[in-house]
Amino acid sequence: MDLKPENILLTSIEKPILKVADFGVAQHIGQQGSRSIRGTLVYMAPEILSSYPYDNRVDLWSIGVILYECLFGRPPFVFSTVQQLIDIIKSNIPIEIPNDAQISPECRNLLENLLQRDPNQRISFPDFFRHPFISIDLLPQIAHADNILQQAINYEQSGDLKKALDYRVQALDEYLAIIKVNEDTDQRRMLRMKVKQGVVVAEDLKKRIKETTTNSGLTPSLTTTTSLSPSISPNNDLDINNDKELFDAYQHCLNGNQLMNAFMFAQACEEYEIGLDVMLRVARTETDPTKIKVLRNVISHYLNKAESCKQRREAQRLDLAIEKIKQDSENDVTIMNESIDEEKKQPSSLQQTCHLQ
Missing domain, CATH: 1.10.510.10 (Transferase(Phosphotransferase) domain 1)
Incomplete structure (x- = not known):
């Protein structure tokens, strides 16, 4: 509206x-x-x-x-x-x-x-x-969605499950968009079946990605990574109280920890990126070997955190996308059922057609 x-x-x-x-x-x-x-x-x-x-x-x-x-x-x-x-x-x-x-x-x-x-x-x-001014041939769009789906299948066969899931979600989103404007009953039925089957495969891919990630240890638990976080203080020869730029950068990384623990991964990634950009710049100009070593340890830690956060952000994005596809698919079925019920309530158009003739 x-x-x-x-x-x-x-x-x-x-x-x-x-x-x-x-x-x-x-x-x-x-x-x-x-x-x-x-x-x-x-x-x-x-x-x-x-x-x-x-x-x-x-x-x-x-x-x-x-x-x-x-x-x-x-x-x-x-x-x-x-x-x-x-x-x-x-x-x-x-x-x-x-x-x-x-x-x-x-x-x-x-x-x-x-x-x-x-x-x-x-x-x-x-x-x-x-309408003739609006009506378009949907076959190229269906072919485009089919091509995306085939890429998803290829990535799955090659073992790249994350890309496979990403492309499959894209394909499902394309199919749903076509369903909403497609007047061809047979095509709509075929596309609905693809979406229904695709959601099942997407959920299975999510499960397999989670199992693979857990077994490989690529994304350790949030509590573990947070408790092992190195600090910057006088005890490690890098006091940042007199360096506002470095102090703010470190605070951004700490904010990233809090946001990550709150499952706000997109915002957490932004905080890590801001903090790390400053730390990396400071490390390039620092001349004290001891301070450089401490700073590099902190940078290494938060680079790992940022990478883990990106993986979680992407997983969260795909989770939300799949849930939206499920909801849209359910709404499409609901609308279709309402339309069928409405048609049943309408009197037969046969008499009206004969009257007009």
Whole structure:
């Protein structure tokens, strides 16, 4: 409910993938709709400003405003005050598209259908994705996801389980994105099966990685590594009380320990990196052999900690990604079941078709 250009990210300049960011006001709207006012005013659908419940069709209006702005360099409204903008959005005056605009008939048709003030007259989500201006061939995307999955299989066969898991999660994420917009029932069924099987394999890879790591001793327990942490003090000829830069660097590493024990691995890695950068720079300019030895011991310790932290961060990232895939997969099945139930409730379209003929 807060779609706007600032929240749309492009993964690259060439053949970009669009991603929606900033979910500060994002929420799932149930069948009963919502009455709260959310979103950025310029891109806000008329029904949000009314006293009536609204549903996810407000996003289609926002897409229309964004498309209009992309085409003409400005929103479809001319206003000088906030109240004037609100009045324009709530009015019944149709949105005008410049007659001399050099846009295709398909583009004009989509824009007109998106910018319908009455949500019941607005284009539906299925029709939006099937629209000639939007509809795309999904076969190349499926082939791309299949290629990622094959790379995951290759890495697993070569024994690189971490890369195998990473690529498999990427493939599953791609499949789920395709399922959401794919109208082909057979393809959706096939992709759902791939996701279901892929999650099982991903969980097995996680288990195998954990067993391998534990047996190799690459990631010792947090309590053990913390208790053996070397210190910098007058007792080891490297008093940092008079060296603020080195003192702060050491504190960053200690902060990394605390964050790591709290399983906040991403933040812990940042703290270790900041502290180690300073320590390494100081070690390169230090001339006292004794101090260099002490400092190198501390650096070596925290380099090991940082490496362990990176491994845990990556494992945590993949855990979260797999859980999200599971949730998205469950939601997809739920939506599919709701759609089937809704179709069962609808009267047969046969009589309606005959009547129209």
